[in-house]
Amino acid sequence: MEGYVTRRTTGPLRSLAVLWVCLLSSPGCDVGAVHENDAVSTGFEWPSSAQLDADFHVPRPPLSDETFPCSDCHDPEIPVNRQRRELQMAHTEIQLRHAEWGRWCLDCHDAGDRDQLRLASGERVPFEESYRLCGQCHGDKLRDWRIGVHGRRTGSWSGEKSYLLCVHCHDSHDPAFKPIEPMPGPRPPRRTP
Amino acid sequence: MNEANGVSRREFLCAVAGCTAAAAGSCVDVTHTPFFRERLRELTPDELGAIVARLADSYRERYGRDFEIGTEPAQDGVEFAYALDLSRCVGCRRCVHACVEENNQSRDPEVQWIRVLQMDKHKGIDFAHATPYYDPETVPEPGHFYVPVACQQCRNPPCVKSCPTGATWQEEDGITVIDYEWCIGCRCCISACPYGARRFNWADPAVPDEELNTRTHVLGNRPRPRGVVEKCTFCIHRVRQGLYPACVEACPTGSRKFGNLLDPTSEIRYVLEHKRVFVLKAELNTLPRFYYFYGT
Numbered sequence: 128m129e130g131y132v133t134r135r136t137t138g139p140l141r142s143l144a145v146l147w148v149c150l151l152s153s154p155g156c157d158v159g160a161v162h163e164n165d166a167v168s169t170g171f172e173w174p175s176s177a178q179l180d181a182d183f184h185v186p187r188p189p190l191s192d193e194t195f196p197c198s199d200c201h202d203p204e205i206p207v208n209r210q211r212r213e214l215q216m217a218h219t220e221i222q223l224r225h226a227e228w229g230r231w232c233l234d235c236h237d238a239g240d241r242d243q244l245r246l247a248s249g250e251r252v253p254f255e256e257s258y259r260l261c262g263q264c265h266g267d268k269l270r271d272w273r274i275g276v277h278g279r280r281t282g283s284w285s286g287e288k289s290y291l292l293c294v295h296c297h298d299s300h301d302p303a304f305k306p307i308e309p310m311p312g313p314r315p316p317r318r319t320p
Numbered sequence: 321m322n323e324a325n326g327v328s329r330r331e332f333l334c335a336v337a338g339c340t341a342a343a344a345g346s347c348v349d350v351t352h353t354p355f356f357r358e359r360l361r362e363l364t365p366d367e368l369g370a371i372v373a374r375l376a377d378s379y380r381e382r383y384g385r386d387f388e389i390g391t392e393p394a395q396d397g398v399e400f401a402y403a404l405d406l407s408r409c410v411g412c413r414r415c416v417h418a419c420v421e422e423n424n425q426s427r428d429p430e431v432q433w434i435r436v437l438q439m440d441k442h443k444g445i446d447f448a449h450a451t452p453y454y455d456p457e458t459v460p461e462p463g464h465f466y467v468p469v470a471c472q473q474c475r476n477p478p479c480v481k482s483c484p485t486g487a488t489w490q491e492e493d494g495i496t497v498i499d500y501e502w503c504i505g506c507r508c509c510i511s512a513c514p515y516g517a518r519r520f521n522w523a524d525p526a527v528p529d530e531e532l533n534t535r536t537h538v539l540g541n542r543p544r545p546r547g548v549v550e551k552c553t554f555c556i557h558r559v560r561q562g563l564y565p566a567c568v569e570a571c572p573t574g575s576r577k578f579g580n581l582l583d584p585t586s587e588i589r590y591v592l593e594h595k596r597v598f599v600l601k602a603e604l605n606t607l608p609r610f611y612y613f614y615g616t
């Protein structure tokens with residue numbers, strides 16, 4: 128699989144963002160938390176969040192050349208209509224089924240730079256790091272994903288692995304996993320008459 | 321075996337084959353033939369190399385393809401384990417078919433090492449009422465959950481104990497393997513396994529030539545003869561080279577987790593330490609290395 132490395136930005140801005148998001152959305156969010164399940168103590172220290180910020184190998188986000196970069200259509204010169212509304216002119220195929228009662232486009236897409244996403248803190252993140260956006264609410268999933276337990280891994284159990292972004296499996300606008308067609312089952316044993 | 325009397329199996333076979341001490345070379349050849357060789361685990365690397373070379377020749381003759389037959393031993397400090405997330409598995413059987421292709425399982429008669437059992441949510445884990453034959457338009461079906469079962473790689477494997485010829489054993493890294501030339505097809509192991517994980521080749525296994533996987537391991541997915549037992553080896557040819565098993569990479573829901581139990585940073589250790597985990601038929605004390613867990 129073609130993969131490339133995304134590097135998570137660090138720095139005061141990000142730490143502040145994390146802190147703020149954690150305050151906002153606890154207890155679901157524990158982006159920075161080390162696992163506190165002491166029931167099974169192995170004497171082993173789980174890597175800190177900073178250590179976990181190591182490089183993740185992810186394939187390109189599933190953005191089509193037709194729609195990306197978004198700024199091809201969203202000309203920065205055109206004033207932004209920040210009014211929450213049902214879209215009539217474009218993107219009418221998008222049915223938001225993802226906490227739609229409380230959110231709309233500009234909660235996740237950055238109004239100033241359409242080619243990026245936007246955290247609750249206002250920090251911009253590129254589409255390659257969209258997991259940071261998802262992790263604002265789904266902190267437990269982000270934690271498991273980083274460790275390699277949520278989502279599919281390919282590559283080496285002992286070495287380099289490829290991660291998938293959340294959006295490779297979940298449609299960000301309608302994220303519930305859809306039923307799929309099963310592959311054929313085993314042939315039942317033949318019975319002799 | 322006969323060492324106690326000062327006569328090894330090899331010397332004995334030499335004598336039977338009419339070898340003299342002067343013809344020791346041909347003697348070695350006899351013990352390298354499929355019928356007369358020692359078990360694979362008892363061979364020196366040189367002997368193993370010679371046997372694998374012969375095997376490759378016979379496969380080339382039979383299938384017209386060059387097979388790569390690995391002999392990688394277990395690595396130090398590695399004990400494999402597997403965990404499957406029951407809260408995510410949707411019963412799509414992608415793993416089953418990836419496994420069939422990766423491990424050269426017979427298409428007809430059909431041999432499948434993984435069996436996905438559909439169970440009723442309100443009954444819980446209940447083998448008596450489970451079925452592998454479900455066939456709806458889409459999965460998961462409401463009210464059901466899915467339990468894929470393959471070899472559980474027990475630490476205390478009843479199959480190994482039941483084998484009269486010592487043709488199956490547990491390797492250092494925890495994988496229970498089968499020596500296909502030593503298997504006499506008595507199927508004691510099949511009846512001993514509480515998980516129904518072992519399969520028997522009632523007829524010559526049939527794999528279309530173009531679908532053969534030529535990357536193999538001598539203890540794993542190399543083509544099997546008729547009349548022997550086979551089963552999941554955690555994709556021994558892949559995992560001993562550091563790769564994930566094929567089913568891990570095929571599962572679209574990411575339900576399948578694999579790694580080294582002895583590595584505290586592995587995802588498998590994380591699962592065991594942080595999730596609700598159980599094993600199948602724990603009361604039998606087979607101590608599986610295959611765990612089931614709830615990821616949510």
Ligand code: SF4
Nearest residue numbers: 409410412413415571
């Ligand atoms: S491929 Fe994954 S989701 Fe599908 S049956 Fe196998 S384990 Fe379950």
